[in-house]
Amino acid sequence: MAEFDYLIVGAGLFGATFAHLARKAGKKCLVIDRRNHIGGNTFCENQGGINVHVYGAHIFHTNDKPIWDFVNSFTEFNRYTNSPxxxxxxxxxxxxxxxxxxxxxxxxxxxxxxxxxxxxxxxxxxxxxxxxxxxxxxxxxxxxxxxxxxxxxxxxxxxxxxxxxxxxxxKRLPVRFTFDNNYFNDKYQGIPIGGYNKITEGMLEGTEVRLDTDYFSDRAYFDGLADRVVFTGPLDEFYNFQFGELEYRSLRFEHETHEVENYQGNAVVNYTEAHVPFTRIIEHKHFEFGKQPHTIITREYPDTWTKGKEAYYPINDEENTRRMKQYQELAAQETNVLFGGRLAEYRYYDMHQVIGSAFVKAKQELGVDLVQS
Structure with missing residues (x-):
């Protein structure tokens, strides 16, 4: 008999949500991640009291009250409204x-x-x-x-x-004929007070987590630890890129500390001119209305993706769509592996959509609606 009910590959939002719901159902899970931290791209690093969004700005928004109640059960959210x-x-x-x-x-x-x-x-x-x-x-x-x-x-x-x-x-561009600078139309919006780590730490409380651990370093060993695998990594990597690599656009970030209280007066400023190499500057303290005497900014540069770089935006052109369908056909034949999350599904997901997808798959897998219970 295996030591764990589920091996969850990836400690991002999908993996953490699934682990939380599975533990609620009485299942024993092991979560592994090749990075040295949990939370995937929502990970924040506290620097001098400022929660820096290491992998780019993350602003939570949703119309789904169960999802909003779920994330608020781990930490309170502030009233931040995205107005770039x-x-x-x-x-x-x-x-x-x-x-x-x-x-x-x-x-x-x-x-x-x-x-x-x-x-x-x-x-x-x-x-x-x-x-x-x-x-x-x-x-x-x-x-x-x-x-x-x-x-x-x-x-x-x-x-x-x-x-x-x-x-x-x-397909469409948001055009409003009102004086409303709120970027999102969703009913619920905000930033978790204390940063996103509060949420993933809460989700994974009571679950064994091993970081700096690469599933592909010894698949047979890791597969043998659990009855079933929840895989949230790149689907093409799971199948050893046999149909070719699924392509992405990547990002790179330059973080700077400035000894001023307020650098740009807003959390997000876009730079729309072609000759400016970055697309935007993020000033992290404004997400949580910080009053620190210093500030931290991040310049965000779009980047050509190559294997080893972070995969951010799937390129859903004809060729990548064809490859993805081939991988999905293989995935559909798996009996002991559940795939989920933006990399395994090759989809651009907002945070609430990742959590919602994990809700659905956990309910299908575990047979009960653990969000409401």
Missing amino acids: VALHEGKLYNLPFNMNTFYQLWGVTTPEQAQAKIAEQIASLNITEPQNLEEQALTLVGTDIYEKLIKGYTEKQWGRKATELPAFII
């Missing part, structure tokens, strides 16, 4: 595109004026069937918004010209 601003040629614009933005662009003061301005710009383009991202974006918001706030940022993010990117990447 964009800097272009020395001028600041509110995001998402709303009446404040339109006033800043054109001096218009009513929704009717803003709608007329956008409609006028779209009409002049004569684009009936958008063939690429650029044409798609232009038909949604017109030339001014596209040129100043979308084009440079998007081309940096993807490392390709907007005319070379498929139209489906921007």
Whole structure:
């Protein structure tokens, strides 16, 4: 008989959520992670009282009350509302595109004026069937918004010209004709007081965790420790890349400490010009309304992904979709392995979606709704 009911490969949000629910169901789990910390990309490092989002800004938002209640059961959330601003040629614009933005662009003061301005710009383009991202974006918001706030940022993010990117990447763009700078429409939003580690530490309390532990260093040994495996790593790696690598865009971060109380006045400032190499600057203390005498900022640079770099954004083009389907066909034949999370599913997930996916799979696997119990 195996020592554990479940071996969970990966201590990120999916693995931690599943481990918590399985333990609640009376199951014994072992969680392993090749990194030296739990929490996956939500991991925060406390530096002088400031919780630094090591792998980029994470802002929790959801419309799902059970998920909101679940994360709040581990730590209280603050009232942080994501209201980024964009800097272009020395001028600041509110995001998402709303009446404040339109006033800043054109001096218009009513929704009717803003709608007329956008409609006028779209009409002049004569684009009936958008063939690429650029044409798609232009038909949604017109030339001014596209040129100043979308084009440079998007081309940096993807490392390709907007005319070379498929139209489906921007199916719609949020345009609001109200003076509302809240980036998300979700009912619940905030940052966990004390950082995201509070949540994953709470989820994994009472569960054995081994860090700096690579599943692929001895798969047979690790598989033998448990009756079933929950795998949250890259699906192509699980199958030894036999159909080729699934591709991603990556990010790299430059963290700096400044001996000033307030560097930029906002948690997130986007830089939309193509000649500025980074896409945004994060000032971490503003996520938790910090009053420290110093501050820490992070410049975020889009990066070409190669094996060994962090995989952030799946490239869901035709070739990668074809490869993924081949891997999924193999995964469907597994009898003792459950796959979940953004890497195993090759999907871009927000945090609440990862937790929701773990809820669903835990219920299917364990046979009870442990979120409500």
